[in-house]
Amino acid sequence: MNPLEVFQSLIGKEFSNSPSPFMRWLKPVVVSAEVGHLEFKYVVRQEWLNPMAILHGGITAGIIDDIIGATLISFNEINYYTTINNTIDYFSIAREGDIIIAETAIVKKGNQIVNVECIVWNEDKSRMIAKGQSNLMKIHPKK
Amino acid sequence: MNPLEVFQSLIGKEFSNSPSPFMRWLKPVVVSAEVGHLEFKYVVRQEWLNPMAILHGGITAGIIDDIIGATLISFNEINYYTTINNTIDYFSIAREGDIIIAETAIVKKGNQIVNVECIVWNEDKSRMIAKGQSNLMKIHPKK
Amino acid sequence: MNPLEVFQSLIGKEFSNSPSPFMRWLKPVVVSAEVGHLEFKYVVRQEWLNPMAILHGGITAGIIDDIIGATLISFNEINYYTTINNTIDYFSIAREGDIIIAETAIVKKGNQIVNVECIVWNEDKSRMIAKGQSNLMKIHPKK
Amino acid sequence: MNPLEVFQSLIGKEFSNSPSPFMRWLKPVVVSAEVGHLEFKYVVRQEWLNPMAILHGGITAGIIDDIIGATLISFNEINYYTTINNTIDYFSIAREGDIIIAETAIVKKGNQIVNVECIVWNEDKSRMIAKGQSNLMKIHPKK
Numbered sequence: 061m062n063p064l065e066v067f068q069s070l071i072g073k074e075f076s077n078s079p080s081p082f083m084r085w086l087k088p089v090v091v092s093a094e095v096g097h098l099e100f101k102y103v104v105r106q107e108w109l110n111p112m113a114i115l116h117g118g119i120t121a122g123i124i125d126d127i128i129g130a131t132l133i134s135f136n137e138i139n140y141y142t143t144i145n146n147t148i149d150y151f152s153i154a155r156e157g158d159i160i161i162a163e164t165a166i167v168k169k170g171n172q173i174v175n176v177e178c179i180v181w182n183e184d185k186s187r188m189i190a191k192g193q194s195n196l197m198k199i200h201p202k203k
Numbered sequence: 204m205n206p207l208e209v210f211q212s213l214i215g216k217e218f219s220n221s222p223s224p225f226m227r228w229l230k231p232v233v234v235s236a237e238v239g240h241l242e243f244k245y246v247v248r249q250e251w252l253n254p255m256a257i258l259h260g261g262i263t264a265g266i267i268d269d270i271i272g273a274t275l276i277s278f279n280e281i282n283y284y285t286t287i288n289n290t291i292d293y294f295s296i297a298r299e300g301d302i303i304i305a306e307t308a309i310v311k312k313g314n315q316i317v318n319v320e321c322i323v324w325n326e327d328k329s330r331m332i333a334k335g336q337s338n339l340m341k342i343h344p345k346k
Numbered sequence: 347m348n349p350l351e352v353f354q355s356l357i358g359k360e361f362s363n364s365p366s367p368f369m370r371w372l373k374p375v376v377v378s379a380e381v382g383h384l385e386f387k388y389v390v391r392q393e394w395l396n397p398m399a400i401l402h403g404g405i406t407a408g409i410i411d412d413i414i415g416a417t418l419i420s421f422n423e424i425n426y427y428t429t430i431n432n433t434i435d436y437f438s439i440a441r442e443g444d445i446i447i448a449e450t451a452i453v454k455k456g457n458q459i460v461n462v463e464c465i466v467w468n469e470d471k472s473r474m475i476a477k478g479q480s481n482l483m484k485i486h487p488k489k
Numbered sequence: 490m491n492p493l494e495v496f497q498s499l500i501g502k503e504f505s506n507s508p509s510p511f512m513r514w515l516k517p518v519v520v521s522a523e524v525g526h527l528e529f530k531y532v533v534r535q536e537w538l539n540p541m542a543i544l545h546g547g548i549t550a551g552i553i554d555d556i557i558g559a560t561l562i563s564f565n566e567i568n569y570y571t572t573i574n575n576t577i578d579y580f581s582i583a584r585e586g587d588i589i590i591a592e593t594a595i596v597k598k599g600n601q602i603v604n605v606e607c608i609v610w611n612e613d614k615s616r617m618i619a620k621g622q623s624n625l626m627k628i629h630p631k632k
Contacts, residue, residue, distance in 0.1 A: 079254035082261055110272065111222035117286045118225055118268035122261030129253065129260075143260045144602060144624050145574055147290040147433045149461050149481060151454045168437045168474055172626070173573060175435050175477070188454055191461075195435060195573050195624070197601070287459060287481050288431055290576045292604050292624060294597045311580045311617055315483070316430060318578050318620075331597055334604075338430050338481070338578060340458070365540035368547055396558065397508040403558075403572045404511055404551030411547035415539065429546045433576040 062136045067093035075100075083126050088162075096166040096176075098131050101183075104158045115154040115189070123162050124148060124178045124192040131164040131176050132196060141174065141196040148192035152182070159183040172198050205279045210236035218243075226269050231305075239309040239319075241274050244326075247301045258297040258332070266305050267291060267321045267335040274307040274319050275339060284317065284339040291335035295325070302326040315341050348422045353379035361386075369412050374448075382452040382462075384417050387469075390444045401440040401475070409448050410434060410464045410478040417450040417462050418482060427460065427482040434478035438468070445469040458484050491565045496522035504529075512555050517591075525595040525605075527560050530612075533587045544583040544618070552591050553577060553607045553621040560593040560605050561625060570603065570625040577621035581611070588612040601627050 061069060070090040078084050088100035102123065110116040125146055132141045154160050160180055167175040177193040204212060213233040221227050231243035245266065253259040268289055275284045297303050303323055310318040320336040347355060356376040364370050374386035388409065396402040411432055418427045440446050446466055453461040463479040490498060499519040507513050517529035531552065539545040554575055561570045583589050589609055596604040606622040 080259065081250045081252045082259040085250045107224045107228045109224045112283070116223065116225040116265070116269065117272075117289070118265030121264035121268050121289065121291075122259070125261035125264050126259065140255070143293050145290065145292045145576075146260070146264065147288065147574075147576060148264075149288045149453070149479065150286050151456065151461070167435070167477060170437065175437070191453060193435065197626070288433075290431075290433060292596070292622065294599065294604070310578070310620060313580065318580070334596060336578065340483075366545065367536045367538045368545040371536045393510045393514045395510045398569070402509065402511040402551070402555065403575070404554035407550035407554050407575065407577075408545070408547030411550050412545065415546075426541070429579050431576065431578045432546070432550065433574065434550075435574045436572050 063133045064093060064095060064136055067098065067134060080126065082122070083130070086123060086126060088127070091161060093134060095134055096131060096169070097164060098127055098134060099161060099163045100127055101159055101161045104154050104156050104160060106156055109156060113156065115160070117150055120150070120180055120190045121146070121148055121192070123180060124190065125194070127162045127164055128176045128178050128194045128196070131166070132174060138201050140199045140201060142199050144173070144195040144197055146192055146194040148190055150190045152187055152189045154182065154189055160189060161185060167193065206276045207236060207238060207279055210241065210277060223269065225265070226273070229266060229269060231270070234304065236277060238277055239274060239312070240307060241270055241277060242304060242306045243270055244302055244304045247297050247299050247303060249299055252299060256299065258301070258303070260293055263293070263323055263333045264289070264291055264335070266323060267333065268337070270305045270307055271319045271321050271337045271339070274309070275317060283342045285342050287316070287338040287340055289335055289337040291333055293333045295330055295332045297325065297332055303332060304328060310336065349419045350379060350381060350422055353384065353420060366412065368408070369416070372409060372412060374413070377447065379420060381420055382417060382455070383450060384413055384420060385447060385449045386413055387445055387447045390440050390442050390446060392442055395442060399442065401446070403436055406436070406466055406476045407432070407434055407478070409466060410476065411480070413448045413450055414462045414464050414480045414482070417452070418460060426485045428485050430459070430481040430483055432478055432480040434476055436476045437474045440468065440475055446475060447471060453479065492562045493522060493524060493565055496527065496563060509555065511551070512559070515552060515555060517556070520590065522563060524563055525560060525598070526593060527556055527563060528590060528592045529556055530588055530590045533583050533585050533589060535585055538585060542585065544589070546579055549579070549609055549619045550575070550577055550621070552609060553619065554623070556591045556593055557605045557607050557623045557625070560595070561603060569628045571628050573602070573624040573626050575621055575623040577619055579619045581616055581618045583611065583618055589618060590614060596622065
């Protein structure tokens with residue numbers, strides 16, 4: 061299976077054998093997977109909270125960075141990508157036990173730079189928790 | 204002790220009783236603490252890695268967001284702050300077992316909005332791993 | 347006429363009596379105007395070029411900031427808004443004499459903060475030149 | 490003269506023969522020029538104002554983008570650079586006739602990507618008006 065097929069085979073399941081240790085720690089469940097578009101869901105855990113007992117923005121940022129990277133892998137290319145920058149705007153909160161959804165889309169796929177956005181939603185996608193975007197640069201694989 | 208004194212009492216020690224569950228998970232050791240300026244160090248753990256076995260940008264983002272929030276607490280104000288946005292530029296890598304340092308500075312403290320920057324360094328601060336900045340908005344405390 | 351009706355009365359015409367001197371200098375022609383959504387077109391002029399004779403990113407940034415501010419005015423509120431921050435990703439070029447289109451959308455309208463995005467397109471909107479987003483904060487009007 | 494020497498020869502003078510039409514329109518006076526560090530001053534003109542008669546954020550953005558590009562030229566390299574992204578945080582205002590100063594610094598100069606920051610100050614540099622940063626990517630010159 062190519063990487064996209066791996067994502068698609070995991071729809072409805074936790075991506076517990078991701079090659080990314082941090083992704084495994086986030087315990088995403090794949091909701092949908094197409095080329096350049098991933099949707100993962102997560103349960104807000106106690107260790108993801110800030111002192112006000114709401115989802116820590118640092119975890120939101122971690123989720124956004126992680127699924128954006130995975131979105132590039134969905135292209136089944138032989139190149140790696142490295143993140144140049146990321147920007148996040150925060151809109152709303154989530155609490156322990158809430159299900160949140162992260163959903164990505166390609167804004168622009170250039171020859172060297174790809175711009176990807178990610179929205180983090182509440183469970184029914186009626187409310188945005190945060191929105192971010194990254195520029196990633198192609199790195200040719202080592203031979 | 205006020206919050207700044209708490210930070211200062213922890214210099215050289217892990218902040219293991221932070222009120223923030225996510226900060227406790229990050230296991231920062233306080234290096235220095237002044238009003239508007241914090242310096243924490245961290246050990247890169249296996250669960251912080253990406254598929255290429257280097258520090259995951261999502262963890263870097265989480266660290267930046269977390270210590271920026273703590274920097275606002277160092278002002279000993281009765282107000283809370285909420286993060287409006289965060290931007291991060293990524294420059295370099297770290298590997299498992301490396302010590303990294305996050306260091307904050309206030310760029311601008313306005314009446315309602317505070318702009319804080321954070322540099323993530325390698326252990327001897329000779330090499331920047333990432334640099335971020337956030338705008339945070341004052342929220343009046345609930346009575 | 348309220349501000350939105352002013353925009354709508356100008357569809358197909360240059361906004362030559364804008365209360366904003368900088369907007370007048372940009373010479374936008376209104377393409378469409380709805381609450382929270384504006385579309386203006388511009389002709390790339392010689393003084394908008396960089397040393398490589400392509401549209402200067404600084405002008406693109408100026409257009410994005412300007413039409414985002416105008417988008418807030420389309421709400422017909424009595425409040426003013428001030429821009430907290432703006433981020434722009436650059437994708438493509440335009441040349442002297444080209445028509446470019448800037449189009450805005452509200453990402454999130456909170457009680458105090460509004461997040462607005464703007465795409466700058468080529469004339470037939472087949473190619474993105476840049477994409478930006480701003481957070482703006484409500485300022486109560488002076489009595 | 491190489492580009493840096495051109496900048497240095499213009500200290501105290503307007504850069505009226507810049508190869509950039511937009512820079513000429515901004516009418517910068519060179520205050521200082523070193524490798525990777527430029528300081529230009531500008532007079533806020535009527536056409537730079539927003540409807541509240543204060544310096545339009547779009548002009549601030551244009552100035553930041555323009556001087557950041559010039560800063561790359563100060564390296565006297567044969568390569569061109571293209572801007573990937575720019576982020577700006579806005580802090581304060583300026584009025585018609587005010588002198589403002591834009592000052593740049595290199596944050597990180599990598600092999601392919603350079604990160605440059607720019608602060609826009611009031612005349613005596615006691616008050617920040619805005620701060621921005623860009624990532625620029627090296628483009629090899631056409632032969």
